[in-house]
Amino acid sequence: RSDERPEHAKSLSSDALRAERAVNDVTVLDVRLIEDFEADSELIQGALYRNPDDIERWAASLRGDTKVIVYCVRGKWVSHKAADYLSRQGLDVYVLEGGLEAWRQAAE
16 A cells, blocks of 8 residues: 555535535545445445555546545545546546545534
């Protein structure tokens, strides 16, 4: 696992993601590290889990005509690194600000 920590420029708040999903077809990906996912496998409704360590394998299966929103535990380096990679593959990618923790807080 690389320790490179890119900053991805495009992000969405939890409220913005809810609004976006209400009107557009978006792909929401949980890219938490496998150990974090195994400790808590609850996903945002409609999201798909993808192991970030295998991103080269699964990235090609994503549709290029929809926005892709990625999240990790706190919306820090794991999701930014995945978003950076997917963006370089030509996808329109956003990071969920604050990650799963912020999503859960916004739902309370």
